[in-house]
Amino acid sequence: MKLLVINPGSTSTKIGVYEDLNLLFDKTLRHSVEDLDVFPSIIDQYDFRKNVIIEALKENNIEINEIEAFVGRGGLVKPIPGGVYRTSAAMLEDLKKGILGEHASNLGGILAYELARTVGKQSNSFIVDPVVVDELDDIARYSGRPEMPRVSIFHALNQKAVARRFARDRGKKYEDFNLIVVHLGGGITVGAHKNGRVIDVNNGLDGEGPFSPERAGSLPVGTLTKICFSGKYQLHQVKKMITGQGGIVSYLGTNNCMEVEEKIEKGDQQAKMVYLAMAYQIAKEIGSLATVLEGKIDAIILTGGVAYSELLTKWIRKRVAFLAPVFVYPGEDELQALAEGVFFALNGEIEIKEYI
Numbered sequence: 001m002k003l004l005v006i007n008p009g010s011t012s013t014k015i016g017v018y019e020d021l022n023l024l025f026d027k028t029l030r031h032s033v034e035d036l037d038v039f040p041s042i043i044d045q046y047d048f049r050k051n052v053i054i055e056a057l058k059e060n061n062i063e064i065n066e067i068e069a070f071v072g073r074g075g076l077v078k079p080i081p082g083g084v085y086r087t088s089a090a091m092l093e094d095l096k097k098g099i100l101g102e103h104a105s106n107l108g109g110i111l112a113y114e115l116a117r118t119v120g121k122q123s124n125s126f127i128v129d130p131v132v133v134d135e136l137d138d139i140a141r142y143s144g145r146p147e148m149p150r151v152s153i154f155h156a157l158n159q160k161a162v163a164r165r166f167a168r169d170r171g172k173k174y175e176d177f178n179l180i181v182v183h184l185g186g187g188i189t190v191g192a193h194k195n196g197r198v199i200d201v202n203n204g205l206d207g208e209g210p211f212s213p214e215r216a217g218s219l220p221v222g223t224l225t226k227i228c229f230s231g232k233y234q235l236h237q238v239k240k241m242i243t244g245q246g247g248i249v250s251y252l253g254t255n256n257c258m259e260v261e262e263k264i265e266k267g268d269q270q271a272k273m274v275y276l277a278m279a280y281q282i283a284k285e286i287g288s289l290a291t292v293l294e295g296k297i298d299a300i301i302l303t304g305g306v307a308y309s310e311l312l313t314k315w316i317r318k319r320v321a322f323l324a325p326v327f328v329y330p331g332e333d334e335l336q337a338l339a340e341g342v343f344f345a346l347n348g349e350i351e352i353k354e355y356i
Helices: 033-037 043-059 089-097 106-118 156-169 221-228 235-242 248-252 257-265 269-292 310-320 334-346
Strands: 002-008 012-019 022-030 069-073 084-086 125-128 178-184 188-194 197-201 299-304 326-330 352-354
Touching: 002 043, 002 106, 002 334, 012 043, 012 334, 022 043, 022 334, 043 106, 069 106, 069 334, 084 334, 089 106, 106 125, 125 334, 156 178, 156 188, 156 197, 156 299, 156 326, 156 334, 178 269, 188 269, 197 269, 221 235, 248 257, 248 269, 257 269, 257 310, 269 310, 299 310, 310 326
Parallel strands: 002 069, 069 125, 084 352, 178 299, 299 326
Antiparallel strands: 002 012, 012 022, 084 125, 178 188, 188 197
């Protein structure tokens, strides 16, 4: 079974062609500012990007009519439970409207549908685990103020992909386990996976949980309030403090963890303390979610690009290994995760859901 996987970014579109789960071809199609500037909005780019994908397939002798299923990165649709969703008129309308915001990933489902439609296979177009996956228990939504409910925004695609991989490696289903999954990247999210549902997770985008290479995580609310009303900063500057210029980069001037480790090797004590503090906060978040799962934890899984760091994972493991066995699945392969989702869905191992 041939699959076409589409992952749109702000200035590129990554595509992959799979035979079952074997990657046959992948390419990053880069789009110049001049190419994209002619479009009033991101959604208006879909026809341009569709044609670029078709051309790339032709250049590499891949017949689009031989592709049996098409899957795109899930965009900012309405909050939904995780899983594999067939594209629908309602989904396409929500993606085009940008009901939760405009983002390049909104093109994923549209491109999957439109490319499938060119060969009459639109019923075989899908998205998998978009960033807005919301499976929170109701009790987890309380923040302490009714105007500010907690929301589910996390690395759903990678967290769920590695959780399913962990289960398959043991000959079982994802739903058979209680797991704490930690995505370590530019942002960090820690999720409590209870029998296939992420019942609690920190909002890694918007100032919650551990600090990360470029995000501040949870901050002292009183101090933040004073900064907001000090008259020194505009709204966009405060937002940048939280996401983009927070975390490691605010302390050390770099968001590159390899550079941080080089500093540590050279005896930089400030770099060591900041890196150790990040590991400490990650471990503390894991410990917090251990209570959510009432101590019934089958495994703790560390994943994402920063999980390649043996130093950081060692420090985290030292603090949390008493809770459950710790496993490391380093890296983040979004194309593979999307392909796996659809492959197992079409084989009947994962339910195909309908977006209404």
